[in-house]
Amino acid sequence: MTSRWTTAVLDTDHPGGWAVARSPEGFLFDDNGALFPREWLKRQDLSILAEHGIGHLDGEPVYLLELHSVSEVPGCNWKGLRAFMLDGDHTVYKVLGYAAQIGTWAREHRFCGNCGQAMTQVPRERAMHCQPCELRNYPRISPSMIVLVTRGDEVLLARSPRFVTGVYSTLAGFAEPGESAEDCLIREVREEVQIEVKNIQYMGSQCWPFPHSMMLGFHAEYAGGEIVCQEDEIEDAQWFNVHDLPPLPASKSIARYLIDVYVARRLGHAEPVLPG
Ligand SMILES: NC(=O)C1=CN([C@@H]2O[C@H](COP(=O)(O)OP(=O)(O)OC[C@H]3O[C@@H](n4cnc5c(N)ncnc54)[C@H](O)[C@@H]3O)[C@@H](O)[C@H]2O)C=CC1
Ligand SMILES: [Mg+2]
């Protein structure tokens, strides 16, 4: 199956195509969604900080207008990326997730971190460049491990104080320099719940644009210890029976996929497919 959305570095001097607009309050949308005819969108009263050509959707070029501030566009509203993830077309959410990461990265790399001078976009490449020190910055991607720890019919799920009320999810955390994926997973599980794990198995990966994670998903078996929640990070953690699960994360997340695969295996049901 060919993908409907492919990323590319497009020349902003070319007219036409679709555009999305992003302000501190999220993406602009109307009854037709978040993609607007680009020439029409650029005629609206928007405070444009930068324009980026980001890829092709169904063969049509797509641009991002990154705005300084929110503005009124008749018939339109603004909403955050998470709302687009929770309802709406998954491909459009992927376009917006990519747009959000490129927009944030370019905005936060307007000046060189080494000498403080203004940086410029490298033509035909997704990079910011400082001429005096020859420094190049590329979009940031942070590897993060996410793991479902299981013990027979039970799965270990936890709550962060940041989660929606009642929702429990798998354990996750960012890799530190020098760590392997397995080292990171073992450390995160120890830090967050003081549990030891064994038989670590890689399950799949997913790009997660909150803010710029590359989630590597694993399954691991319980090897020892009693649950002790990390102060401030983990509000509650429990072993849940696969027949009696709490409210779970959003259906397209890798966290949910890891849980759904394990439950399907225990119950002998067909396994789900990881959303891209
Ligand atoms: N797609 C999914 O199903 C899920 C994704 N996640 C994502 O996994 C990632 C890691 O999860 P957390 O439990 O929040 O991580 P975590 O357990 O490592 O704690 C987060 C803290 O780590 C620090 N940190 C270290 N390295 C960082 C980096 N490169 N970028 C940002 N903060 C860094 C910050 O102080 C941050 O507050 C997040 O992006 C989160 O949104 C988490 C659960 C489910
Ligand atoms: Mg964590």
Ligand SMILES: [Zn+2]
């Ligand atoms: Zn510099």
